[in-house]
Amino acid sequence: MPVDLSWWGALCGAGIVVGLLLVVAGAPLTRGIDLQRRIEPYLDQAPRRSRLLHDDAGGCSTNDLLAPLTRRAAAGVDRLLGGRESVSQRLQRAGLADDVEGFRVQQVLWGIAAGVLTAGLGSLLWWVRGASLPALLVVVACAVLAGVMARDGLLSIRARQREARMMAEFPAMAELLALAVTAGEGTAQALERVGRLATGDFSTELELALAQTRTGTPLVEALQGMSDRTGLPALNRFVDGIVVAVQRGTPLGEILRAQAQDARESARQSLIEEGGxxxxxxxxxxxxxxxxxxxxxxxxxGLALLRISV
Incomplete structure (x- = not known):
């Protein structure tokens, strides 16, 4: 027994010494610079290829294995629920990318997460109290469906919240545009100035429309696209007023002021209805x-007194 301990101690000590020597040898102060690193700065290097062109056939990750399954499940959810146009419109209204397939994948993941959580809690209940297994399966299936529908409902809530923020920003933006137009700037210049200085969801949509105009899209078509993405009646009237002013040369300042006043009146009416x-x-x-x-x-x-009297 002592001999074995002495040998194990010698091996451990030798390993520690070798490790320390390797650390010292690899330290920046003691590590020498080889010939390749010395002459590398003086040589012309080939341009680095894009990572999109690299062949990754040798590796296989978990995402690569699960991607076909999630896509098939997303396609099944799409066939079951339908409404691709409605989902696309709500994604645009919420300010998200128009990716219906990606949204279906998110619904599948939400359903799986809800099902796994419910199955875990149900298995614990089944192990403690002996619950019925068919009832547990029904509850898990309902949880999966609830998770899928919860993601859809969250998208609708996000779209409504963004629309409410845009309607709150609209009167101030319309008045800023009216001020810029009456100051002598053109319609496109006024839109660029307001979109550059303002912040919020409305300015984001305006910047997107202006970016489309910089790529060659006419201003009228870009504004019509912004109107189609938002779908708000007040913004539709706003875009129609700008389009009419651009096409026919009518004064735009008074139109924008009138639209801002109408938006404030509409917001006040909405507050009164919400209060009711x-x-x-x-x-x-x-x-x-x-x-x-x-x-x-x-x-x-009174009833107590009547009982006492009786």
């Missing part, structure tokens, strides 16, 4: 919670 809806919603807890408790507190003492 919230007022009706507040009646539900008052009628079904506060009022029964109040009646109970008012009637119970």
């Amino acid at each position: 809806k919230r007022e009706i919603a507040m009646m539900i807890p008052v009628v079904f919670l506060v009022l029964p408790v109040t009646v109970l507190f008012a009637v119970y003492p």
Whole structure:
């Protein structure tokens, strides 16, 4: 036994010494510069190829293995749910890339995540209390469907929130455009100035339309594309006013001011309608919670006195 320990100690000590020597030899201060590194700065090097042209046939990652399965599942979800045009419109309204296939893949991943989480919780319940296995399978299937629909609902919510932000930004942007136009700038120059100085979702859409004009698209077509992407009535009227002013040469400043005033009136009307809806919603807890408790507190003492008298 002592002999074995001495040999193991010698081997460990030799390994430590060799490791220290390798560390010292590879340190920058002690490592020498070879001939290739000395002459490399003085040689003409070939341009580096793009990574898109490299052959990666030798490697295989997990994403490469799962990509065909997720694509098939996404195609199945697309065939089951349908509505590619609706999804494409909502993606554009939400300010996302118009990639319906990628969105379907996200729905599949959300459904898988919901199904795995539900299966884990259900298996724990089945192991503790002995729940029914068919019922667990039904619950998991419902969870998968709920995950898929939750991603779709989240996209709709994001699109509505972006539209609300754009409508909140629209009056100020219209007045800035009217001010720039009345100051003597042309329509395209005014749009570029406002899009460059302003921030927000509306300015992002305006910058996208102006970028299309820089690539050769006419200003009218670019603005019509912005109107089609947003789908808001106020922005449609705004684009129509600019198009009419560009094509017919009508004064644009007064039109923009009138549209900004109409947008503010529309926002004020929307706030009044939202307040009316919230007022009706507040009646539900008052009628079904506060009022029964109040009646109970008012009637119970009388009933108690009647019992005592009887």
